[in-house]
Amino acid sequence: MRTHPGRWTVFGLSSLFFILSQLYSVSNAIIAPDLQEDLHLCAEPLGLLSAAFLYAFALVPIPLGIALDRFVTRRTMTLLTLLGAAGALVFCIAPFFGMAP
Structure with a gap:
């Protein structure tokens, strides 16, 4: 059985x-007070901001699977x-809520 030499790199x-996506999903709970202060948010937009990741995480698997089947995996991952x-960069430099999600 032949194996690809870069399989461990791809797996890693x-x-x-x-792991990074899981960090993103819980980080809003940890930095909520700072987000409220920096983006001038009350509870409702903060909840929407936190839910935006969950919505994206729920909607992406099917198109992602199609893209991985149709196109080269390396290009899709890149x-x-x-x-x-x-x-992440846009979220980091967002001056107000409308630009953050």
Whole structure:
């Protein structure tokens, strides 16, 4: 049985990105007071901001599966990694709530 030499690299990166996504899902609860202060939020928009990750996490698996089947996995993972990094950067520099999610 032949195995791909980079399989552990792909597995490690996939695991790292999964752990990072779990960190993103719980980080709003930890930094909620700072988010309320920095983005001038009350409870309702803060809840919507926290739920936005859950909504995206629920809607993405089917299109992601189609993309992984149709396109090269390396390109799909690279594109999604860059998209996730861009989203984190936009969230990081967001001056107000409308730009944060």
